[in-house]
Amino acid sequence: MAQGKLLMRALAGEVLPVPPVWMMRQAGRYLPEYRATRAQAGDFLSLCYNSELAAEVTLQPIRRYRFDAAILFADILLLPQALGRGCGSPPARGRGSTPSRPPRPRRR
Secondary structure (H helix, E strand, O other), X not given: OOOOOHHHHHHOOOOOOOOOOEEOHHHHHHOHHHHHHHHXXXXXXXXXXXXXXXXXXXXXXXXXXXOOEEOXXXXXXXXXXXXXXXXXXXXXXXXXXXXXXXXXXXXX
């Protein structure tokens, strides 16, 4: 396997002098290039659903820090939306994301 494929070599069981390094996409949110791409998308969910922009923010930390791998950009907020609940981040509240239709307890 090629010298530059540290992650693949480690996954194949090869003992390496240094471990491969990867970065979760969330850790890249502080990068100025992420913020610019996020602004270009208009809102967070539009960024998630635009495959070109999602690929771009996945690759940004790799380009900047020459990491060996990244986790594909996605977000847990897509799950409630797929289930018809919706979710958003009201900036004025200063809290994290909140469901637009909170689940209610079942009546028995």
